[in-house]
Amino acid sequence: MTTERVSAFSDGMIAVIITILALELKAPEEASLAAILPLWPTAASYLLSYLFIAIIWVNHHHLLHLVRFASPRLIWINFAHLFLVSLLPFTTAWMARTDLAPVPVAVYAGVFVLVNVAYLLFEREVFVQADASAVSHHARHIARRRTLGGVALFALAAVTASALPLLGFLLICCALALYLRPEALVTHGK
Template sequence: MHEAKTTADRLIAFSDAVFAVIVTIMVLELKAPDDPAFSALLPLWPEAVSYAVSFLFVVIIWINHHHLMRFVERPTLGLMWVNFVHLFIVSLLPFATAWVARTKLASNPVAFYAGLFVCIDIAYNMFERQVFAGASASQVSAPARRVARRRSLAVLASFVIAMLVAFVAPRVSFALICAALLLHVRPDVSGHGR
Protein backbone atom coordinates (compact mmCIF):
# COMPACT_ATOMS: atom_id res chain seq x y z
CA MET A 1 0.00 0.00 0.00
CA HIS A 2 2.82 2.41 0.86
CA GLU A 3 4.50 1.73 -2.52
CA ALA A 4 1.26 2.45 -4.40
CA LYS A 5 0.79 5.73 -2.49
CA THR A 6 4.38 6.70 -3.27
CA THR A 7 3.79 6.04 -6.97
CA ALA A 8 0.60 8.13 -6.94
CA ASP A 9 2.46 10.91 -5.10
CA ARG A 10 5.28 10.79 -7.66
CA LEU A 11 2.78 11.01 -10.52
CA ILE A 12 1.14 14.02 -8.86
CA ALA A 13 4.50 15.71 -8.22
CA PHE A 14 5.64 15.19 -11.81
CA SER A 15 2.34 16.51 -13.17
CA ASP A 16 2.47 19.55 -10.87
CA ALA A 17 6.00 20.32 -12.08
CA VAL A 18 4.89 20.16 -15.73
CA PHE A 19 1.98 22.50 -15.05
CA ALA A 20 4.36 24.95 -13.32
CA VAL A 21 6.76 24.90 -16.28
CA ILE A 22 3.89 25.49 -18.74
CA VAL A 23 2.72 28.56 -16.82
CA THR A 24 6.30 29.84 -16.61
CA ILE A 25 6.84 29.46 -20.36
CA MET A 26 3.59 31.31 -21.05
CA VAL A 27 4.51 34.27 -18.85
CA LEU A 28 7.94 34.49 -20.50
CA GLU A 29 6.14 35.13 -23.80
CA LEU A 30 4.75 38.39 -22.41
CA LYS A 31 7.01 41.23 -23.57
CA ALA A 32 6.95 44.63 -21.92
CA PRO A 33 6.73 47.65 -24.25
CA ASP A 34 9.74 49.94 -24.64
CA ASP A 35 7.56 53.02 -24.22
CA PRO A 36 7.07 53.99 -20.52
CA ALA A 37 3.55 55.37 -21.10
CA PHE A 38 0.49 53.39 -19.97
CA SER A 39 -0.94 53.91 -23.44
CA ALA A 40 1.79 51.56 -24.75
CA LEU A 41 -0.01 48.72 -22.95
CA LEU A 42 -3.20 49.08 -25.01
CA PRO A 43 -1.85 47.41 -28.17
CA LEU A 44 -0.86 44.43 -26.00
CA TRP A 45 -4.49 43.46 -25.30
CA PRO A 46 -4.33 40.27 -27.42
CA GLU A 47 -1.34 39.03 -25.41
CA ALA A 48 -3.03 39.87 -22.11
CA VAL A 49 -6.34 38.24 -23.03
CA SER A 50 -4.83 35.07 -24.53
CA TYR A 51 -2.43 34.73 -21.58
CA ALA A 52 -5.25 35.18 -19.05
CA VAL A 53 -7.47 32.59 -20.77
CA SER A 54 -4.61 30.12 -21.14
CA PHE A 55 -3.55 30.64 -17.53
CA LEU A 56 -7.14 30.07 -16.39
CA PHE A 57 -7.28 26.93 -18.53
CA VAL A 58 -4.07 25.56 -16.95
CA VAL A 59 -5.45 26.35 -13.49
CA ILE A 60 -8.73 24.58 -14.29
CA ILE A 61 -6.84 21.58 -15.67
CA TRP A 62 -4.62 21.46 -12.57
CA ILE A 63 -7.59 21.73 -10.19
CA ASN A 64 -9.48 18.95 -12.01
CA HIS A 65 -6.32 16.81 -12.20
CA HIS A 66 -5.74 17.31 -8.47
CA HIS A 67 -9.37 16.43 -7.75
CA LEU A 68 -9.22 13.23 -9.80
CA MET A 69 -5.87 12.12 -8.38
CA ARG A 70 -7.46 11.94 -4.91
CA PHE A 71 -9.27 8.82 -6.12
CA VAL A 72 -6.11 7.09 -7.33
CA GLU A 73 -4.74 4.57 -4.87
CA ARG A 74 -2.74 2.44 -7.26
CA PRO A 75 -1.90 4.14 -10.59
CA THR A 76 -2.01 1.71 -13.50
CA LEU A 77 0.42 1.86 -16.39
CA GLY A 78 -2.51 2.94 -18.59
CA LEU A 79 -3.32 5.82 -16.27
CA MET A 80 0.30 6.95 -16.25
CA TRP A 81 0.52 6.89 -20.06
CA VAL A 82 -2.78 8.78 -20.45
CA ASN A 83 -1.51 11.33 -17.91
CA PHE A 84 1.71 11.82 -19.91
CA VAL A 85 -0.22 12.20 -23.18
CA HIS A 86 -2.48 14.75 -21.49
CA LEU A 87 0.50 16.69 -20.15
CA PHE A 88 2.24 16.60 -23.54
CA ILE A 89 -0.78 18.13 -25.26
CA VAL A 90 -1.17 20.75 -22.51
CA SER A 91 2.52 21.62 -22.97
CA LEU A 92 1.67 22.89 -26.48
CA LEU A 93 -0.55 25.60 -24.96
CA PRO A 94 2.22 28.26 -24.67
CA PHE A 95 2.91 27.94 -28.41
CA ALA A 96 -0.78 28.24 -29.33
CA THR A 97 -1.23 31.13 -26.88
CA ALA A 98 1.69 33.05 -28.40
CA TRP A 99 0.40 32.48 -31.94
CA VAL A 100 -3.09 33.73 -31.05
CA ALA A 101 -1.62 36.78 -29.32
CA ARG A 102 0.85 37.73 -32.06
CA THR A 103 -1.80 37.48 -34.77
CA LYS A 104 -4.38 39.39 -32.71
CA LEU A 105 -6.91 36.55 -32.71
CA ALA A 106 -6.69 35.72 -36.43
CA SER A 107 -8.85 32.85 -37.74
CA ASN A 108 -6.26 30.10 -38.27
CA PRO A 109 -4.44 30.59 -34.95
CA VAL A 110 -7.74 30.65 -33.03
CA ALA A 111 -8.88 27.52 -34.88
CA PHE A 112 -5.58 25.86 -33.93
CA TYR A 113 -6.00 27.06 -30.33
CA ALA A 114 -9.55 25.64 -30.17
CA GLY A 115 -8.34 22.43 -31.83
CA LEU A 116 -5.67 22.11 -29.17
CA PHE A 117 -8.39 22.49 -26.52
CA VAL A 118 -10.27 19.67 -28.29
CA CYS A 119 -7.19 17.43 -28.07
CA ILE A 120 -6.54 18.38 -24.44
CA ASP A 121 -10.16 17.66 -23.55
CA ILE A 122 -10.11 14.28 -25.30
CA ALA A 123 -6.98 13.37 -23.32
CA TYR A 124 -8.61 14.66 -20.13
CA ASN A 125 -11.71 12.53 -20.82
CA MET A 126 -9.48 9.48 -21.23
CA PHE A 127 -7.67 10.38 -17.99
CA GLU A 128 -10.96 10.84 -16.14
CA ARG A 129 -12.23 7.50 -17.46
CA GLN A 130 -9.03 5.74 -16.28
CA VAL A 131 -9.35 7.28 -12.82
CA PHE A 132 -13.04 6.40 -12.52
CA ALA A 133 -12.33 2.83 -13.66
CA GLY A 134 -10.09 2.38 -10.63
CA ALA A 135 -12.31 4.28 -8.18
CA SER A 136 -14.88 2.52 -6.05
CA ALA A 137 -18.58 3.38 -6.06
CA SER A 138 -18.18 4.82 -2.57
CA GLN A 139 -15.53 7.22 -3.87
CA VAL A 140 -17.42 8.30 -7.01
CA SER A 141 -21.09 7.41 -7.24
CA ALA A 142 -22.73 6.28 -10.48
CA PRO A 143 -24.78 9.52 -10.75
CA ALA A 144 -21.60 11.59 -10.24
CA ARG A 145 -19.87 9.62 -12.99
CA ARG A 146 -22.79 10.27 -15.36
CA VAL A 147 -22.79 14.00 -14.59
CA ALA A 148 -19.01 14.17 -15.09
CA ARG A 149 -19.32 12.33 -18.42
CA ARG A 150 -22.09 14.62 -19.66
CA ARG A 151 -20.16 17.70 -18.61
CA SER A 152 -17.01 16.45 -20.33
CA LEU A 153 -18.92 15.76 -23.54
CA ALA A 154 -20.57 19.21 -23.42
CA VAL A 155 -17.18 20.88 -23.02
CA LEU A 156 -15.72 18.79 -25.84
CA ALA A 157 -18.63 19.70 -28.13
CA SER A 158 -18.17 23.38 -27.26
CA PHE A 159 -14.49 23.24 -28.19
CA VAL A 160 -15.28 21.51 -31.50
CA ILE A 161 -17.89 24.18 -32.30
CA ALA A 162 -15.39 26.90 -31.34
CA MET A 163 -12.81 25.37 -33.68
CA LEU A 164 -15.25 25.46 -36.60
CA VAL A 165 -16.57 28.95 -35.77
CA ALA A 166 -12.98 30.29 -35.66
CA PHE A 167 -12.77 30.17 -39.45
CA VAL A 168 -15.61 32.71 -39.82
CA ALA A 169 -15.69 34.53 -36.45
CA PRO A 170 -12.49 34.06 -34.43
CA ARG A 171 -13.51 36.36 -31.58
CA VAL A 172 -16.81 34.54 -31.17
CA SER A 173 -14.82 31.30 -31.16
CA PHE A 174 -12.55 32.66 -28.45
CA ALA A 175 -15.62 33.60 -26.39
CA LEU A 176 -17.00 30.06 -26.83
CA ILE A 177 -13.72 28.65 -25.53
CA CYS A 178 -13.98 30.88 -22.46
CA ALA A 179 -17.60 29.85 -21.86
CA ALA A 180 -16.71 26.16 -22.16
CA LEU A 181 -13.97 26.56 -19.56
CA LEU A 182 -16.53 27.70 -17.01
CA LEU A 183 -18.10 24.24 -17.05
CA HIS A 184 -14.95 22.78 -15.47
CA VAL A 185 -14.39 25.46 -12.82
CA ARG A 186 -15.87 23.22 -10.14
CA PRO A 187 -14.34 19.73 -10.40
CA ASP A 188 -16.61 17.94 -7.94
CA VAL A 189 -19.78 17.00 -9.80
CA SER A 190 -21.21 14.92 -6.95
CA GLY A 191 -22.67 18.02 -5.33
CA HIS A 192 -21.10 17.53 -1.91
CA GLY A 193 -17.32 18.00 -2.26
CA ARG A 194 -14.82 15.76 -0.60
Protein backbone atom coordinates in the same frame (compact mmCIF):
# COMPACT_ATOMS: atom_id res chain seq x y z
CA MET B 1 3.99 3.63 -8.94
CA THR B 2 2.18 5.74 -6.39
CA THR B 3 -0.31 8.42 -7.26
CA GLU B 4 1.89 10.84 -5.32
CA ARG B 5 4.65 10.43 -7.94
CA VAL B 6 2.18 10.96 -10.78
CA SER B 7 0.84 14.03 -9.01
CA ALA B 8 4.33 15.42 -8.31
CA PHE B 9 5.43 14.91 -11.92
CA SER B 10 2.24 16.52 -13.20
CA ASP B 11 2.67 19.47 -10.82
CA GLY B 12 6.21 19.98 -12.10
CA MET B 13 5.15 19.82 -15.73
CA ILE B 14 2.31 22.27 -15.17
CA ALA B 15 4.71 24.65 -13.39
CA VAL B 16 7.08 24.50 -16.37
CA ILE B 17 4.22 25.05 -18.83
CA ILE B 18 3.03 28.13 -16.90
CA THR B 19 6.61 29.44 -16.77
CA ILE B 20 7.00 29.07 -20.54
CA LEU B 21 3.64 30.76 -21.00
CA ALA B 22 4.73 33.70 -18.80
CA LEU B 23 8.08 34.02 -20.60
CA GLU B 24 6.19 34.84 -23.80
CA LEU B 25 4.84 38.05 -22.24
CA LYS B 26 6.76 41.03 -23.58
CA ALA B 27 6.58 44.51 -22.07
CA PRO B 28 5.97 47.45 -24.39
CA GLU B 29 8.91 49.64 -25.36
CA GLU B 30 7.15 52.87 -24.39
CA ALA B 31 6.67 54.06 -20.80
CA SER B 32 3.00 54.96 -21.09
CA LEU B 33 -0.32 53.33 -20.32
CA ALA B 34 -1.34 53.91 -23.93
CA ALA B 35 1.39 51.46 -24.97
CA ILE B 36 -0.42 48.67 -23.09
CA LEU B 37 -3.75 49.00 -24.89
CA PRO B 38 -2.58 47.41 -28.17
CA LEU B 39 -1.44 44.39 -26.14
CA TRP B 40 -5.01 43.36 -25.25
CA PRO B 41 -4.91 40.22 -27.47
CA THR B 42 -1.77 39.11 -25.65
CA ALA B 43 -3.30 39.80 -22.24
CA ALA B 44 -6.56 38.04 -23.13
CA SER B 45 -4.72 35.04 -24.60
CA TYR B 46 -2.41 34.74 -21.61
CA LEU B 47 -5.27 35.10 -19.11
CA LEU B 48 -7.37 32.45 -20.85
CA SER B 49 -4.46 30.01 -21.12
CA TYR B 50 -3.44 30.56 -17.50
CA LEU B 51 -7.04 29.96 -16.39
CA PHE B 52 -7.22 26.79 -18.50
CA ILE B 53 -3.99 25.44 -17.03
CA ALA B 54 -5.20 26.28 -13.51
CA ILE B 55 -8.47 24.45 -14.21
CA ILE B 56 -6.52 21.46 -15.51
CA TRP B 57 -4.39 21.40 -12.36
CA VAL B 58 -7.40 21.67 -10.01
CA ASN B 59 -9.37 18.98 -11.84
CA HIS B 60 -6.30 16.73 -12.06
CA HIS B 61 -5.77 17.16 -8.30
CA HIS B 62 -9.38 16.22 -7.54
CA LEU B 63 -9.31 13.18 -9.79
CA LEU B 64 -6.01 11.81 -8.49
CA HIS B 65 -7.44 11.75 -4.96
CA LEU B 66 -9.85 9.09 -6.20
CA VAL B 67 -7.15 6.74 -7.51
CA ARG B 68 -5.91 3.82 -5.40
CA PHE B 69 -2.84 3.11 -7.57
CA ALA B 70 -1.24 4.51 -10.69
CA SER B 71 -1.73 1.90 -13.37
CA PRO B 72 0.52 1.95 -16.45
CA ARG B 73 -2.52 2.97 -18.51
CA LEU B 74 -3.23 5.92 -16.21
CA ILE B 75 0.43 7.00 -16.36
CA TRP B 76 0.53 6.95 -20.18
CA ILE B 77 -2.79 8.77 -20.48
CA ASN B 78 -1.42 11.36 -18.05
CA PHE B 79 1.71 11.76 -20.22
CA ALA B 80 -0.44 12.24 -23.33
CA HIS B 81 -2.63 14.76 -21.52
CA LEU B 82 0.39 16.74 -20.29
CA PHE B 83 1.98 16.69 -23.76
CA LEU B 84 -1.15 18.27 -25.22
CA VAL B 85 -1.26 20.86 -22.43
CA SER B 86 2.38 21.69 -23.24
CA LEU B 87 1.23 22.93 -26.66
CA LEU B 88 -0.68 25.82 -25.05
CA PRO B 89 2.25 28.26 -24.75
CA PHE B 90 2.97 27.90 -28.48
CA THR B 91 -0.64 28.34 -29.58
CA THR B 92 -1.18 31.15 -27.07
CA ALA B 93 1.84 33.07 -28.40
CA TRP B 94 0.77 32.50 -32.02
CA MET B 95 -2.75 33.69 -31.31
CA ALA B 96 -1.51 36.75 -29.39
CA ARG B 97 1.09 37.75 -32.02
CA THR B 98 -1.49 37.60 -34.78
CA ASP B 99 -4.09 39.65 -32.83
CA LEU B 100 -6.53 36.74 -32.61
CA ALA B 101 -6.44 35.90 -36.31
CA PRO B 102 -8.82 33.14 -37.48
CA VAL B 103 -6.36 30.28 -38.09
CA PRO B 104 -4.40 30.66 -34.82
CA VAL B 105 -7.62 30.91 -32.78
CA ALA B 106 -8.98 27.82 -34.56
CA VAL B 107 -5.75 25.90 -33.87
CA TYR B 108 -5.82 27.10 -30.24
CA ALA B 109 -9.38 25.79 -29.88
CA GLY B 110 -8.28 22.56 -31.59
CA VAL B 111 -5.61 22.09 -28.92
CA PHE B 112 -8.34 22.53 -26.31
CA VAL B 113 -10.31 19.76 -28.05
CA LEU B 114 -7.31 17.42 -27.92
CA VAL B 115 -6.56 18.28 -24.27
CA ASN B 116 -10.18 17.55 -23.39
CA VAL B 117 -10.22 14.24 -25.25
CA ALA B 118 -7.12 13.21 -23.29
CA TYR B 119 -8.81 14.45 -20.11
CA LEU B 120 -11.87 12.34 -20.94
CA LEU B 121 -9.63 9.26 -21.17
CA PHE B 122 -7.86 10.23 -17.93
CA GLU B 123 -11.18 10.79 -16.16
CA ARG B 124 -12.51 7.45 -17.42
CA GLU B 125 -9.40 5.60 -16.18
CA VAL B 126 -9.65 7.30 -12.78
CA PHE B 127 -13.31 6.33 -12.47
CA VAL B 128 -12.44 2.70 -13.31
CA GLN B 129 -10.16 2.68 -10.28
CA ALA B 130 -12.26 4.89 -7.99
CA ASP B 131 -14.28 3.45 -5.17
CA ALA B 132 -18.01 3.52 -5.93
CA SER B 133 -18.65 5.22 -2.59
CA ALA B 134 -16.30 8.09 -3.52
CA VAL B 135 -18.05 8.87 -6.82
CA SER B 136 -21.61 7.76 -7.43
CA HIS B 137 -22.78 6.39 -10.76
CA HIS B 138 -24.82 9.55 -11.22
CA ALA B 139 -21.77 11.78 -10.58
CA ARG B 140 -19.73 9.75 -13.08
CA HIS B 141 -22.46 10.25 -15.66
CA ILE B 142 -22.53 14.00 -15.02
CA ALA B 143 -18.72 14.19 -15.27
CA ARG B 144 -18.74 12.33 -18.60
CA ARG B 145 -21.49 14.60 -19.96
CA ARG B 146 -19.62 17.69 -18.77
CA THR B 147 -16.40 16.58 -20.48
CA LEU B 148 -18.17 15.61 -23.71
CA GLY B 149 -19.97 18.97 -23.62
CA GLY B 150 -16.61 20.68 -23.22
CA VAL B 151 -15.19 18.78 -26.20
CA ALA B 152 -18.23 19.78 -28.27
CA LEU B 153 -17.96 23.46 -27.28
CA PHE B 154 -14.23 23.55 -28.01
CA ALA B 155 -14.84 21.90 -31.39
CA LEU B 156 -17.58 24.44 -32.15
CA ALA B 157 -15.14 27.20 -31.15
CA ALA B 158 -12.53 25.80 -33.55
CA VAL B 159 -14.99 25.75 -36.45
CA THR B 160 -16.44 29.16 -35.57
CA ALA B 161 -13.01 30.77 -35.18
CA SER B 162 -12.26 30.13 -38.84
CA ALA B 163 -14.82 32.79 -39.77
CA LEU B 164 -15.40 34.68 -36.49
CA PRO B 165 -12.29 34.43 -34.31
CA LEU B 166 -13.61 36.60 -31.46
CA LEU B 167 -16.75 34.46 -31.21
CA GLY B 168 -14.57 31.34 -31.23
CA PHE B 169 -12.48 32.84 -28.44
CA LEU B 170 -15.67 33.62 -26.47
CA LEU B 171 -16.90 30.03 -26.93
CA ILE B 172 -13.61 28.79 -25.47
CA CYS B 173 -14.25 31.00 -22.43
CA CYS B 174 -17.76 29.54 -22.07
CA ALA B 175 -16.45 25.98 -22.31
CA LEU B 176 -13.96 26.61 -19.50
CA ALA B 177 -16.81 27.60 -17.19
CA LEU B 178 -17.92 23.94 -17.21
CA TYR B 179 -14.81 22.95 -15.25
CA LEU B 180 -14.64 25.58 -12.53
CA ARG B 181 -16.06 23.37 -9.77
CA PRO B 182 -14.63 19.83 -9.95
CA GLU B 183 -15.47 19.09 -6.33
CA ALA B 184 -19.17 19.37 -7.15
CA LEU B 185 -18.92 16.15 -9.18
CA VAL B 186 -17.22 14.17 -6.43
CA THR B 187 -19.78 15.11 -3.82
CA HIS B 188 -22.77 15.05 -6.16
CA GLY B 189 -25.21 12.29 -5.46
CA LYS B 190 -23.92 11.32 -2.00
